[in-house]
Amino acid sequence: MKPLLWLILAAALITNVSTSFAFDGVQQVLISVGTGVATLTAAGVLFATRRRAGA
Secondary structure (H helix, E strand, C coil): CHHHHHHHHHHHHHHHHHHHHHCCHHHHHHHHHHHHHHHHHHHHHHHHCCCCCCC
16 A cells, blocks of 8 residues: 555656646646645555554
């Protein structure tokens, strides 16, 4: 599960950065919002499922 989340996180970040170069207007905003949500969700799940050092 974690490798898939890392893959989603990396792909969403790369896509989010590249959309500013490839698209304009509403299309760019919609793609950026979608990839931003995917990035935040994957990062949040990875943070929530991390192992703590003291446990």
